[in-house]
Amino acid sequence: MLNTLPRCVVVLLLxxxxxxxxxxxxxxxPETPPLPTGEQIVQQYLNRDRCRxxxxxxxxxxxxxxxxxxxxxxxxxxxxxxxxxxxxxQQLASKGDPARVLLTIQAPGQPxxxxxxxxxxxKFVEVQDLRQEDSQFGMTLQESVGGxxxxxxxxxxMEQIGPLQTYKVEGQLKPDATSRFYKMVxxxxxxxxxxxxxxxxxxxxxxxxxxxxxxxxxxGRWRDVRTEVxxxxxxxxxxxxxxxxxxxxxxxxxxxxxxxxxxxVEASLY
Numbered sequence: 001m002l003n004t005l006p007r008c009v010v011v012l013l014l015x016x017x018x019x020x021x022x023x024x025x026x027x028x029x030p031e032t033p034p035l036p037t038g039e040q041i042v043q044q045y046l047n048r049d050r051c052r053x054x055x056x057x058x059x060x061x062x063x064x065x066x067x068x069x070x071x072x073x074x075x076x077x078x079x080x081x082x083x084x085x086x087x088x089x090q091q092l093a094s095k096g097d098p099a100r101v102l103l104t105i106q107a108p109g110q111p112x113x114x115x116x117x118x119x120x121x122x123k124f125v126e127v128q129d130l131r132q133e134d135s136q137f138g139m140t141l142q143e144s145v146g147g148x149x150x151x152x153x154x155x156x157x158m159e160q161i162g163p164l165q166t167y168k169v170e171g172q173l174k175p176d177a178t179s180r181f182y183k184m185v186x187x188x189x190x191x192x193x194x195x196x197x198x199x200x201x202x203x204x205x206x207x208x209x210x211x212x213x214x215x216x217x218x219x220g221r222w223r224d225v226r227t228e229v230x231x232x233x234x235x236x237x238x239x240x241x242x243x244x245x246x247x248x249x250x251x252x253x254x255x256x257x258x259x260x261x262x263x264x265v266e267a268s269l270y
Contacts, residue, residue: 035155035167036155036167037153037154037155038153038154038155038156038167038169038170038171039152039153039154041153041155041167041169041188041193042148042153042169042171042186042188044188044193045188045193045194045195046148048193050083050085051080051083051084051085051106052078052080052085052247053078053079053080053247053248053249053250053251054076054077054078054245054246054247054249055075055076055077055078055245055246055249055251056075056076056242056244056245056246057073057074057075057076057242057243057244057245058073058074058075058076058240058241058242058243059071059072059073059074059240059241059243060072060073060074060137060238060239060240060241061238061239061241062137062236062237062238063236063237063238064235064236065234065235065236072091072092073091073092074089074090074091074092074240075088075089075090075092076088076089076090077089077090077249077251077255077256079251079253079255079256081253083107083108084105084106084107084108085104085105085106086103086104086105086253086256087103087104087105087106087145087256088101088102088103088255088256088260088261088264089101089102089104089144090264090268092268098268099265099268099269100116101116101117101261101264101265101268102114102115102116102127103115103116103256103258103261104144104145105256106145111128112130112141112145113126114126114127114128114141114145115127115258115261116261116265117258117261117262117265119265119266119269124258124261124262127141129141129178130142130145130147130150130178130179131178131179131180137229137231137236137238138231138233138234138236139209139229139231139238140180142179142180142181143200143209143211143229147179148171150173150174150177150178150179151171151172151173151174151177151184152171152172152174153169153170153171153172154169154170154172155167155168155169156168156169156170156185158190159187161187161196161197164189164190164191164196165189165190165191166187166188166189166190166196166197167187167188167190168185168186168187169185169186169187169188170183170184170185170186171183171184171185171186180202180208181200181201181202181208181209182201182202182203182205183200183201183205184198184199184200184201185198185199185201186198186199189215192215192222194213194215194222195213196212196213196215197210197211197212197213198210198211198213199211206232207232208231208232208233209229209230209231209232209233210229210230210232211227211228211229211230212227212228213226213227213228214226214227218245219247221247223242223245224242225241225242226239226240226241226242227239227240228240
């Protein structure tokens with residue numbers, strides 16, 4: 001049939017058929033969804049873990065630069081009320097180390113309140129500076145509470161960590177924020193936006209902390225069951241392991257008061 005048509009008509013028909021096939025192929029090929037931004041990835045994580053009720057028992061093992069090791073038991077009590085996170089962190093007495101108790105309150109848009117009680121001076125002490133370090137672990141308060149709002153984030157790539165596909169997100173300290181860490185690099189799992197590894201850098205862009213977390217799903221909830229912290233400054237290695245966890249502890253709000261904080265501290269002296 002084509003042999004009976006003028007040559008110009010044949011050419012036009014072939015061009016039309018080719019364009020139709022190309023349109024059909026393009027329509028059938030799904031578009032690749034755009035990658036999330038660094039800010040979106042961080043927000044996905046914070047939305048799922050910002051405020052919660054929980055009671056966890058944690059074992060902490062500290063290996064010092066000289067090779068000596070110490071072990072602690074930490075009880076974490078958490079309660080979420082009107083998007084405000086109340087936490088009491090009770091570090092039980094260990095050989096050669098006293099018990100310690102810290103109350104923190106994190107309300108949306110407000111500075112973090114951190115309070116402890118000093119029985120020897122019979123007074124409460126507020127910790128305002130997130131850069132202040134815990135003498136036993138050599139870690140800042142910021143590392144305990146997160147401090148994610150101190151940084152501006154951007155996605156800088158994807159990276160494989162063991163079997164995990166991760167988003168590599170860089171956080172630069174905001175101009176009006178203060179921290180010992182001027183940069184964070186966080187590797188968020190692509191399947192659930194949980195941080196698998198966090199790198200913390202000082203003002204000289206030197207890596208001073210390396211934090212790796214193993215997450216496991218238990219009773220329908222992802223839980224950080226093991227976190228290892230390589231503290232480069234003090235040449236310490238710290239391992240936190242979750243021993244027990246209760247996501248519905250029904251702790252009254254009165255437990256998270258200064259009066260109860262004082263009772264917990266005084267009870268640990270006996």
